Amino acid sequence: MxxxxxxxxxxxxxxxxxxxxxxxxxxxxxxxxxxxxxxxxxxCLAPAYWMVVTAFREVGFTYDTSILPSHVTLDNFNTAFDTSFGNRFGQALLNSVFIGGVVTLVSLVIGVFAAYALARLNFRFKYMVLGFILGASMFPGVALITPLFQLFTNIGWMGTYQALIIPNISFVLPLTVYTMTSFFREMPWELEESARVDGCTQGQAFRKVIMPLAAPAIFTTAILAFISSWNEFLIASQLSSDATQPVTVAIANFAGAQPNQVPYTAIMAAGTIVTIPLVILVLVFQRKIVAGLTAGAVK
Amino acid sequence: MATEVGPTPVKAPASGGAPIHHGPKGVGEDNKILSQGKWASWLLAPTIIALAVVIVYPIISAIVMSFQKDAGLDPATGLFTAGGPAGVQNYVNWLAQQCSAPAGGTVACPPGTLGAQFWSATATTFFFTVVTVTLETVLGFWMAMIMARTFKGRSMVRAAVLVPWAIPTAVTAKLWFFIFAFEGIANKLFNTSILWTGSEWPAKWAVVIADVWKTTPFMALLILAGLQMIPAEVYEAAKVDGATAWQRFRLITLPLVKPALMVAILFRTLDALRMFDLPYILTGGANNTTTLSILVINQIRQGFNAAAALSTITFIIIFLVAFIFVRFLGANVVEQSGATGKGKK
Known part of the structure; x- marks a missing residue:
């Protein structure tokens, strides 16, 4: 100007x-x-909305294009849980909760110690350990599946829960460690020092002072770990049986009454059931989750 | 700049300064590091052991297997072939697309068999990777720029982008399978009658679109986190100096966000190279949408050892790409301060 x-x-x-x-x-x-x-x-929302709307439509109106729900019914949700066509969606939901729960718990319990060491302690080979854990998180699942497939076949573990849980830990544990490490770095560690001045050992300071403070970070990491395990498909699609399959596999293989007709509305209902809890969780803890997602990469 | 904004989880605290000095007073520095090292090894042991069992063991086992012949009935000949050491034969078979011949030796794999698909699967994998990561970077950058602005309802947009991310890939694949059904909403919306999953290019684009929908939010959030580390004063100063919007973007935003951007692109690239769920469920790998991961899975039931060779090749490809990123493109994940330095040049 x-x-x-x-x-x-x-x-x-x-x-x-x-x-x-x-x-x-x-x-x-x-x-x-x-x-x-x-x-x-x-x-972002239209495709997800389309899934939910379709889930509530009568089968005869699968391809209806009205944006608002029309010909509303809850039948699709019954069909989703119906086992008469060989689907075991209800069982799969329980399997996913169980597998996700165990994987999350194990990864957190093991990972919290590693994250503490990486965030707080100074030691040799730290870069190597960090590199190893980061490398592990980028590791392609297919490189694990072949030897595991053979190993589990040989020892009779095919289709068991442990055959699904153990490989899942390899994906979730690195994620857990580096998310928690970055959370731990941002905590008020002066308090730990105060506790130690007051006569706590390092272990006591960790348990009594740091753990309560770290709870929100651990909780967020738990959500991320659970979501990651809940979404796993590759390993589960190969190593699970009808009895142990998680929801992702159940939905991918969802069968209808007629083999040549895809039961879209029932699949969308199943997809809605699988997705809604995650979406609610994610929206409620939005800030924390975004912090956790980006912590490992950017901050 | 990035060094100021909270240490990265993957950076030694020494560069952050403070943490190591919080140890107990009156203990010698050497002793402290020694005792911390002891502590650290105890704390890290469970994680290292767990990862060694679930990752290192399978890698080594896969490499050993890949040099073994597959025992069992030869699918090409129907004759029983014994196992035993195979040298690099499995690798040669994949790379040269050779299958074992009935009379012994090898011939070019007949079209349609898994052996004949290695290079097309590689090409498909790289096609998906390049196209999806490019689209996701551009779209993600745009989304991040919008979300970085202040406006009413910003938190709503930030929440909304998490929805595609939260939906399991298997469900995403089924959802887009429905959207791309012949009578589905995609064809009706655009008044087309494309058999989306029925021929090569529509099938490929269906996978690309679904993948971009699902993973752009992740990219956008990573870039947004990078954008938020740029102090507003830098822009103000540039404005005062008369820099245009384009200059501000090119000379401030891009170089300062580059470290975060490179890490985001690296993560997404490695993820795209192992793409499996989406094409496997959406198209079943038909019409040239078979990725390397799908090819490995299809091979497993026809022979572990050949599958192990292929998965090792896949692993090496992914490792090489990661190496190139870190070495030549400055996507330094382990030492982001270094990447920042490069970005400033």
């Missing part, structure tokens, strides 16, 4: 015009932000 003229009045006029322009620009920018935000909302 540097006016070429030397006259003060024209400079002021120029400045006024500039301010108006800036205001208009601001409004326009704000408007564009809202339009973009709306596009993001629709892009």
């Amino acid at each position: 540097t006016a070429a003229t030397s006259s003060a009045t024209s400079l002021r006029a120029e400045q006024d015009r500039g301010r108006r322009n800036a205001q208009n620009k601001e409004k326009w920018a704000q408007g564009r932000t809202y339009i973009s935000a709306a596009v993001i909302l629709i892009w």
